[in-house]
Amino acid sequence: xxxxxxxxxxxxxxxxxxxxxxxxxxxxxxxxxxxxxxxxxxxxxxxxxxxxxxxxxxxxxxxxxxxxxxxxxxxxxxxxxxxxxxxxxxxxxxxxxxxxxxxxxxxxxxxxxxxxxxxxxxxxxxxxxxxxxxxxxxxxxxxxxxxxxxxxxxxxxxxxxxxxxxxxxxxxxxxxxxxxxxxxxxxxxxxxxxxxxxxxxxxxxxxxxxxxxxxxxxxxxxxxxxxxxxxxxxxxxxxxxxxxxxxxxxxxxxxxxxxxxxxxxxxxxxxxxxxxxxxxxxxxxxxx
Ligand code: GLN
Numbered sequence: 001x002x003x004x005x006x007x008x009x010x011x012x013x014x015x016x017x018x019x020x021x022x023x024x025x026x027x028x029x030x031x032x033x034x035x036x037x038x039x040x041x042x043x044x045x046x047x048x049x050x051x052x053x054x055x056x057x058x059x060x061x062x063x064x065x066x067x068x069x070x071x072x073x074x075x076x077x078x079x080x081x082x083x084x085x086x087x088x089x090x091x092x093x094x095x096x097x098x099x100x101x102x103x104x105x106x107x108x109x110x111x112x113x114x115x116x117x118x119x120x121x122x123x124x125x126x127x128x129x130x131x132x133x134x135x136x137x138x139x140x141x142x143x144x145x146x147x148x149x150x151x152x153x154x155x156x157x158x159x160x161x162x163x164x165x166x167x168x169x170x171x172x173x174x175x176x177x178x179x180x181x182x183x184x185x186x187x188x189x190x191x192x193x194x195x196x197x198x199x200x201x202x203x204x205x206x207x208x209x210x211x212x213x214x215x216x217x218x219x220x221x222x223x224x225x226x227x228x229x230x231x232x233x234x235x236x237x238x239x240x241x242x243x244x245x246x247x248x249x250x251x252x253x254x255x256x257x258x259x260x261x262x263x264x265x266x267x268x269x270x271x272x273x274x275x276x277x278x279x280x281x282x283x284x285x286x287x288x
Contacts, residue, residue: 003056006047008032012063019067027066034076035059071203082130086156091148093211094203095126098268099188102242102275103130105266106186109238109277110135116180118143118232120172120187120225123211125153125165127186132157132165141182142167143175145210172221173228181237185229188242189221190214218244222251226258233280240277248273 003011009028016024033040035058036051051059065075073079073094078087081095082103088094106117110131115138119128122142132140142165144150153167168175192199192212199205204212214220222241229239239260243251248265255263260278268274 002050004048004050005043008051015067027072030072030076031062032059071206074206081126084129084133084160086124086126087152088124089152091146091208092123092152093207095124098274099242101268102186102240103127105275106131106184106240107134109184114138114183116182118182118185121189122153123149125156127188128165129156129160129162132162136164138164140165143170145171172224176232180232181234182232183234184238185233186240187225189225191218191222191243193218223254226254230280235282237280238277240275242275245272248276251276
């Protein structure tokens, strides 16, 4: 059967919509561009072009996976974050637009004289690479517990020609030596409660639970980072973390309890609490 680009898109958009995809047009276009190895503009310029049998069969295989709910980013193997094309794999979380908020807030705090940033649970390396790409003089270290993620982050740095990042394997602060100090520590740790019904919907069903779920109603890793970051922040350094939209209040209390000042929460693009930050000062109170 021969089908034009337009007809193929129309047919697949219908099936995707029927299966409940909330972005059927984009899904169909991204998959077809991937199969044809062409940019989006090609689909609009050549709607009447006939797709070859081989392309059609490759497309149908990918479409089947999407219809079964698999995230587009895992199917095509990459996702754009902060305009950087990043390779993704099922061992890492798929970078999200909301996390770009964390990058923006971090960049607002960094100055020409800032020297080091630490990204904990870096996954694809998204946050570390976005910050490093903006400030080439900065040294950005990314840490992840998963070997595969560390390899992927290094690969993403290489592919995007970013040379001011270093990635290490380990649990949170364990691969950081006692003396290592940072201007800013950032993290998008797991913060979802294990009983959250959101875990059985959409893309998260296919993402690693280790990157999503934390004990203590989602607060365990956030708290671990608040506690241990204090040994690794310079005087007046900042800790910034992404969190769930209902965790802002509680998290601000924890920051304050652990001695941080200037604690506040920034909202994501949908207006939800998303990033909480606080500053660490080595004042008399904290020293004592
Ligand atoms: N914001 C993501 C979601 O709710 C989760 C990211 C995370 O746990 N760090 O889908």
